[in-house]
Amino acid sequence: MENKKSYTDMMKASAMTRKKHAEKSVLDIYIDMVIHESILTTRRADLLEAIDAALDCKDETLFMKLTDELTSLSCHYG
Template structure:
């Protein structure tokens, strides 16, 4: 049961999973960012469609609420 590996070899082997774990974490962050961007753009499109409907129906209350939500979305997320 001899271990012929040097300390450097042993440390290199033990850090490989950490690098893979780090890369996986970065990939998860990137995927999360992409999904959030898609959801934000989808919500913006829903608001714009609802704004058009509120204008067509001359619903001032709905128009004001949707305008406020759109403004908040643009200010907080830059969408």
Template sequence: MKDQSNTELMKARAMKRKRLKEDFILELYIDMLVYEAELLHKKDLLLKKIDLAIDQRDKSQFMTLAKEYAGLTKQFGT
């Protein structure tokens, strides 16, 4: 009877480890999705500001925003 309880404990521990790994992977995927959504939002916002600077013929603002956009794409490899 003691062997059965040890076997059951080992199975329970293995299942717990498996659940923890799955939870970690799920959290990692969620973090990646949020991170990508934030990046896409920042890029979209910058592109709109760049378009506005072009429409207003504001070279200084355009250069500043273009530099920021280039830095963003370099930082995130996109």
């Protein structure tokens, strides 16, 4: 005897598959957000440290370059 699924069973299975894919997509988006936030936070901290070092060395050219980078980073990513 063949094990045939009813139309309702097939539709339920299809809906569950779509739901799992949607959940996976949301999870992927969340993971990407966490990774990008981590990268942004690290880059900002590195720039602030380099700016402090440029100030300590009285290197105006480097200071201006780094503050421009920090401003650009802040404008693009908040």
